[in-house]
Amino acid sequence: SAAEKGGWDSFMDKEIHEDPAAVQRTLLGRFDDSGAIELDEVRIDEHDFKAIDKIIVVACGTASYAGQVAKYAIEHWVRIPVEIELAHEFRYRDPILNARTLVVAISQSGETMDTLMALRHAREQGSKVLAICNTQGATIPRESDAVLYTHAGPEVAVASTKAFVAQITAAYLLGLYLAQVKGTMFRDEIRQQVDSLKDMPRKIQWVLDTQTAAVEQAAERMANAQSFLFLGRHVGYPVALEGALKLKEIAYTFTEGFAAGELKHGPIALVDAGEPVVFIVPPERGRSVLHTKVISGIEEVKARGATIIAVAEEGDKDVQRYADVVFWRPACPTLMSPLVDVVPLQLFAMNMAKIKGYDVDKPRNLAKSVTVE
Numbered sequence: 232s233a234a235e236k237g238g239w240d241s242f243m244d245k246e247i248h249e250d251p252a253a254v255q256r257t258l259l260g261r262f263d264d265s266g267a268i269e270l271d272e273v274r275i276d277e278h279d280f281k282a283i284d285k286i287i288v289v290a291c292g293t294a295s296y297a298g299q300v301a302k303y304a305i306e307h308w309v310r311i312p313v314e315i316e317l318a319h320e321f322r323y324r325d326p327i328l329n330a331r332t333l334v335v336a337i338s339q340s341g342e343t344m345d346t347l348m349a350l351r352h353a354r355e356q357g358s359k360v361l362a363i364c365n366t367q368g369a370t371i372p373r374e375s376d377a378v379l380y381t382h383a384g385p386e387v388a389v390a391s392t393k394a395f396v397a398q399i400t401a402a403y404l405l406g407l408y409l410a411q412v413k414g415t416m417f418r419d420e421i422r423q424q425v426d427s428l429k430d431m432p433r434k435i436q437w438v439l440d441t442q443t444a445a446v447e448q449a450a451e452r453m454a455n456a457q458s459f460l461f462l463g464r465h466v467g468y469p470v471a472l473e474g475a476l477k478l479k480e481i482a483y484t485f486t487e488g489f490a491a492g493e494l495k496h497g498p499i500a501l502v503d504a505g506e507p508v509v510f511i512v513p514p515e516r517g518r519s520v521l522h523t524k525v526i527s528g529i530e531e532v533k534a535r536g537a538t539i540i541a542v543a544e545e546g547d548k549d550v551q552r553y554a555d556v557v558f559w560r561p562a563c564p565t566l567m568s569p570l571v572d573v574v575p576l577q578l579f580a581m582n583m584a585k586i587k588g589y590d591v592d593k594p595r596n597l598a599k600s601v602t603v604e
């Protein structure tokens with residue numbers, strides 16, 4: 232009903248606007264005044280936690296992209312390998328697991344059969360399983376050794392939005408907690424990251440407040456496009472995959488997401504005059520090599536006549552020069568950028584679907600939670 236949608240046109244619209252609150256609520260109560268991480272609910276004892284030497288994330292769809300984002304942060308912070316495995320592939324390839332492997336099962340619904348079967352397999356092999364889940368008491372957290380709930384609130388639209396930003400937030404908290412337990416970061420560094428995370432709800436809100444009109448115009452302009460390419464590097468890569476998935480799911484547009492570095496290894500052959508290509512452009516400061524490389528990718532496809540849509544940091548001059556459309560992000564550290572960058576992509580997919588007259592909350596052929604293998 233209209234009341235349930237809180238005045239929004241659709242649940243998806245409502246839920247995208249809850250992105251800031253989803254991050255904020257997921258952070259709530261999970262660090263103390265000094266910025267030290269407190270995850271009381273994670274009942275894996277410190278000794279076992281210290282011994283963890285590998286993480287394998289098992290998940291499907293959007294949840295797997297959240298895991299893929301977290302890999303960049305956790306490997307950097309904790310200095311242990313993080314593998315991301317689609318849950319349905321994991322179980323059938325005889326994965327290498329032992330008691331020092333932490334398997335992280337990410338699931339909004341907590342009922343995804345593929346993910347559940349993967350975690351059962353991991354536990355049989357003697358690994359600890361930690362669930363990152365948005366649904367209290369669901370099967371996946373019940374069958375896990377520990378659970379870190381995302382507090383995005385109930386998600387109704389089939390296309391996952393606020394759960395994604397909450398999953399990244401929770402996985403980052405887990406990474407910082409591991410870094411704290413294992414002593415791979417100084418307390419100050421952990422506090423700095425916590426402070427950056429705390430800034431993100433405000434930054435996401437800024438995107439919602441200032442970029443929505445640009446996104447709507449872009450959707451109007453691109454509504455008839457037959458296909459899209461989404462490209463990103465580093466954390467921008469899984470964001471590109473997620474933006475592409477949203478557009479496929481609800482606007483039924485052929486869309487592929489690629490790592491921007493792969494362009495010249497194949498995908499650039501797809502680029503023709505007028506082809507819309509979405510680039511996730513990393514912040515200019517910090518890891519600026521990444522920025523330079525993504526800009527050169529933009530130049531290459533621009534030279535072939537593509538229409539460039541960029542998600543980029545406010546004031547980025549290179550982007551201003553080449554892009555046909557820009558969705559701006561406020562300045563933030565690279566590792567935090569996925570939390571804001573996905574927002575215009577969620578809005579873009581929703582607007583495309585609306586313009587085409589599709590039901591944004593209940594796309595054809597899809598179920599909210601896939602409870603069969």
Ligand code: AGP
Nearest residue numbers: 292293294338339340343390391
């Ligand atoms: C996201 O928009 C999808 N509908 C889908 O990929 C989803 O993320 C996936 O099925 C996993 O669901 P879960 O998080 O409930 O396990």
